[in-house]
Amino acid sequence: MDLKTSRKKLLEFIFSGNRKEAIELLDGWSALYQYRSAITDVLEPVLGDIGELWASEKISLAAGYLAGKIAEDTLLKAHQREEILPETKGPVVIGNVEDDYHSLGRKLVGIFLRTAGWKIIDLGNDVPASDFVDSAVDNGARIVGVSAMMFTTAQNIIKIRQEIDTRGFSGRIRLAVGGAVFKIRPELVAEVGGEGTAVNAVETPGLMEQLWRSVDAHDLP
Secondary structure, three states: OOHHHHHHHHHHHHHOOOHHHHHHHHHHHHHHHHHHHHHHHHHHHHHHHHHHHHHOOOOOHHHHHHHHHHHHHHHHHHHHOOOOOOOOEEEEEEEEEOOOOOOHHHHHHHHHHHHOOEEEEEOOOOEOHHHHHHHHHHHOOOEEEEEOOOHHHHOOHHHHHHHHHHOOOOOOOEEEEEOHHHHHOOOHHHHOOOOOOOOOHHHHHHHHHHHHHHOOOOOOO
16 A cells, blocks of 8 residues: 555544554554654654644544544554654643643644654643643743633633743743634734744644744753
8 A cells, every 4th residue: 555545544544433444554554664654654644634624623523532542552652662753852841721621632732743853741631820830840841832722711821921921931931822722813822922833733843943942041940
């Protein structure tokens, strides 16, 4: 099966809920070309398509969840065989803002960042503002990436902006934001104090590179 057909079949398996067949397809590709190729050449482009469909609300929650699980399974196998890129960038702290439990987008972002060589500290869902900043300080992270699905929960990102500023980390910890609401209302990025966003998960590594380079040359305490 060629690359184009493999991507098409993987997407079909995800849409039809065939996790077993999807895993077998990726395992088969890995047997021929190793897991790194399965991730970068087959899985990542399909996840990019899914991320765009998710942002435009053209994919079911079940299909999105399945895509995340398939990606996690494949990354785990690659880790076990040490075939993914080493963690040479970061760390970056990510999580869903307080009161937000829509984890799929955040997980997709984490997958793309990890496969690009970033060290990711994932705090999960419903994360208080202080926890984001504490984790960034404890781990020496220059970037906090915050996900919010709806306008009401996106407003809680303002607390993170305030936490960064009042603790004296402006310019030293960058605030990246993402989620469906920011595609609908791009102006919301600035309103909540964000310093950057990506159109989809595929674009996130580029955003992180840009934000990382923009940080003032100070060591975090």
